[in-house]
Amino acid sequence: MTRFACAAAAALMVFLCSAAQADEGMWTFHGFPFAKANAALKTNLDQAWLDRVRSATVRLANCTASFVSDEGLILTNHHCVEACLAEQSSKEKSFVEDGFLAKSRDEEKRCQTQVADVLIGMEEITAKVSAATAGKDETTANDVRKSTLTQLEGECEKAATQKCQTVTLYEGGQYWLYKYKRYTDVRLVFAPEASIAAFGGDPDNFQFPRWCLDMGILRAYEDGKPAKPANHLKFNFAGPSVGEAVFVSGHPGATDRLLTLAQLKQQRNQDLPQWLLRYSEIRGRLIQFSQESPQNERITADLLNSIENAIKVRRKMLDALHEDSLLERKAAEQAALQKSVAKDAKLKKSTGDPWHDIDVVLATERGLFVPYNYIEAGAGLQGRLVNFARTLVRGAAERDKPNGQRYREYTDPALPRVEQQLGAKVPVYNELEELRLGNSLERMREWLGPDHPVVRKLMSKESPAQLAKRLISGTKLNDPAVRLELWKGGSAAIAASTDPMIELARMIDPDARALRKAYEDGVEAPLRSATERIARARFASLGTSVYPDATFTLRLNYGTVQGWKENGTPVEPFTHLSRAFERATGADPFRIPDSWLRVKDKLDMNTPFNLSTNNDIVGGNSGSALINAKAEIVGLLFDGNIHSVSGAYWFDTEKNRAVAVHPAIIREALSKVYAADALLGELTR
């Protein structure tokens, strides 16, 4: 198939042959290239295998996971349950730091903001969307497209007890309706201490060799009882051998492999540098704050970890965009596609010049970037409390409108999740809120300038820090009951509220909405029109032999267990327990927890710890089981090596590697360190 595709599309050879690299590809479950995969791997995958894997794969709110017992046990990463651990914690007691093991079902702790989805159906709706938008101008088409998606989701949810979400693939080349079984009662069963789950911390993040027990176990409940999933995966504790075929079924979050050259340059010149500047400063503030006391350290850990991870990702994405070779490759791909369009009169007419149109859009976007980002997108209004307030104010106004006319995040199908988050009984720490809100207001003033009308409105008589302090000490929104009452009270309750944070959100909402309108009409609408045309031109040349960019929807990719060469030196694909002890300094993040030190003599130092494979993954795949051709768990994916970060833009066959926990260390830890016999029993029965 590879050879055929290359021959059939000679003009696009650079593009196509790169897209058809072995082991590259985040394939949808409705477009998996069985023949190609089976030929490459000498396997016999078929639709039944795919269905079985799909029905055992779980999408969490932030990660991937898998059912691993017939009583609803869910295996994922520690960093995927870290938010749940933090929700259960306080200034005095951190489950992130100390880990957690439920000794019985009664002790399993409900994660307040988590859900678990299993994909049960997929329906293509491209034709319906196209029919609805046909003949409309870009702005109208953009509005109609959204209301159509809302309508299709609503009808789908009415038809059966299921969650329905539309999915945009190929930047608008295809639209799908994905149907999920949703579990909203998800409880925490087990997590090791952060010091072993994330041994090496930020310095080792995105590195390999590696020694992390980055695992967490949840359980889905239904009607107050452990769920009975349609399917679950079983462990093969021996793990895989070097070169063995392995698969990742999961939800890669987002890639930008199909963007135009100009869009990539906008990321390089504007989006990434500005984000990095902003978050590097926040990182500094959080580190300093966390060093003030052990309490501060506890309440900051989860947030700081996710920020440091995001910084590392974007830093390396920026590095990738600074590689001349990457941009040259993208330019060649784009030129090849443009050439194939130019040669086909009919295609040329229907396509127009979307690349030029995108240049115009991007100029508009640059003009809107700072105000849109700081005012509407929330860069200037950071923290949980201000977010609650903005959700309450906007949600009340939106719910007063007909479903089809609302912002997409407040449609009827979206509301239960909004309400779950508003009502979640999770701790809110005012010190941390002050830091975040004060910092973001300060940067809003810096970037918009002290004389900007919104800045004058908010801060003409107070400094950012003074304003943040007043709002946070005065608001009652840290009480979930207060939030739910305001939510249920709708726009009347919002209008009557004298809560200072609600007042702030009310004050800023018109400015924020105006910017959103400008952005939707000036950027989103013409951009979607242009990217749809590019996608159609690409389909005309290549069909769907090119996979769509990642969208945090279910994908399968295949690869093999292998290392790589770093500056000419081979990196072996397995690590072992002994080296973790050698690398320990005794101080975080290179500290082996006491639970391990106590039983050190009993541990088998040759136990494989982590492994690397060449599967094509990105963030969102975290928590995915690494499975073999029999669909047995032979690893728990938790990271990629440093070269995997450029996977946002392209897959580097030579160096991009996924990193997983080896099943043997999972068994060793559950058995000898945590004495989690009942849990291990359930996983192995």
Next chain:
Amino acid sequence: MTRFACAAAAALMVFLCSAAQADEGMWTFHGFPFAKANAALKTNLDQAWLDRVRSATVRLANCTASFVSDEGLILTNHHCVEACLAEQSSKEKSFVEDGFLAKSRDEEKRCQTQVADVLIGMEEITAKVSAATAGKDETTANDVRKSTLTQLEGECEKAATQKCQTVTLYEGGQYWLYKYKRYTDVRLVFAPEASIAAFGGDPDNFQFPRWCLDMGILRAYEDGKPAKPANHLKFNFAGPSVGEAVFVSGHPGATDRLLTLAQLKQQRNQDLPQWLLRYSEIRGRLIQFSQESPQNERITADLLNSIENAIKVRRKMLDALHEDSLLERKAAEQAALQKSVAKDAKLKKSTGDPWHDIDVVLATERGLFVPYNYIEAGAGLQGRLVNFARTLVRGAAERDKPNGQRYREYTDPALPRVEQQLGAKVPVYNELEELRLGNSLERMREWLGPDHPVVRKLMSKESPAQLAKRLISGTKLNDPAVRLELWKGGSAAIAASTDPMIELARMIDPDARALRKAYEDGVEAPLRSATERIARARFASLGTSVYPDATFTLRLNYGTVQGWKENGTPVEPFTHLSRAFERATGADPFRIPDSWLRVKDKLDMNTPFNLSTNNDIVGGNSGSALINAKAEIVGLLFDGNIHSVSGAYWFDTEKNRAVAVHPAIIREALSKVYAADALLGELTR
């Protein structure tokens, strides 16, 4: 002259004509284009005028200044004396915050680390340097060049009581020996409160319109008595009119206008993003630290101000390098020069292909960047105490060598200044030191990786924070007497020391020296060879009609008082006092100090406050007097507008503006707010 130059070098027209824009140019005092300037401005500047201005212009360690009385009064910016104010302060009393006025000569406070230099002679030494390096390979030539410069400086200082510094112009196209009269006893006479000196703080920095009394007054002493300068400038308190010819005699710090395209891309892709990431985090840590208490705020203010200023500069430099038009312009200039070389067989032979050579050098530099930066250049070892230790350790070893073989910063002419800084009785705050050293060690570990030999050597059993705390609590280097004793004790004292900070510096010095050697031989030597050849090719085409990049040596530029158009809207070139009161929020950095509020009724609200001109300035010009054609002070330069930052790479005639304090507000403040009658008397007599 403009027309002639353009005609004579048609191949270089893009380059030359841009270089010859009216008002652009940081001209040396030995290459000032009298004819061109007089024609453009309708003035009659001559050598006598230039000599008079030169002998009244002062170079401080960090800024420019001017003699403004016959008893050694020196006018400069508040931000140029901020370090001196901070040196006099403590956790309880901040002269930065509160300002300072010496009521009598006895109260004038000596600035411990300041010097004041006046340029008294300039001698070209290009031929001597060329003769010394002729026929040598690049590495040897690099060493010999440095020892030659050291030798010439030494001979010059022996010949008369003067400080002698060699200056490299045109990236190695010319070498000069500059001779200074140096005042080492510089005392603080007056500074207003920071809240009015830097009204608007970081948000307003590099902005205009503006309302800052960014002034400070020092006095040079000689033999314990007020100095008698050869010349001084007089105020014209009426200030200049719109369109009037104005001049800035000062020391622009550094520009990169003559760099190759590849060098600019290296700044864009590597140097600037990495610096910004690093310092944005430090900014966050310092802000958080400073908010912990008023004491912390006091001890952090000076450092934080300078970091925020540097961040803003580099942010806008990065923006400039992201402008496609800038890089296209640079590419065209470069191509024009390459073409003119290619056409001349002899020139082609002597020039070679320095652009290609630079590409090779830059690849080497990228490989060295992280370790060189973190280990040798000190990104991983931040803070005063660790710097003292490194200076002591290295300085002892270097002084054991013959003068000509030492690192250039430890040659005999350089030693008095090193000793002054080591012996300065300035406060060192351990909390701040811990923050800075801990942070930098943490980043050293992050960037070099936890398994790098230097990281293992320093931090195999301690975290970065633990190491920083142990070193800082154990060292005695916060005592200037201890530092001076170690300095005077030389290498024997260093070898015998058990001070933990000295131990650290000893431990790291071999690694740091190895990196420096690799950098000097692999980057500096071939780069200098290539840039010298480019400079010679440029002289061959253009003579010295192109001014050299800024090097913190004396330059004169000319321009006129004028505003500009911002997005089509005119920005007027003068601001007035009334608007400062309207913009005040009552909270820093928009707080008018009590001293002003108390006398508000007596102040003339129409007093001009700040003004803008189109002089071509960059950092280092801060504190320069803005003078008219009679060499009267009609302003005190303290900043540029936001478009001035791209002046690092090119001068934007349309938008690049310098920003100065109007002399009228200086008189208004000294007279009515500060009741500094004696001072004002001395300035006006």
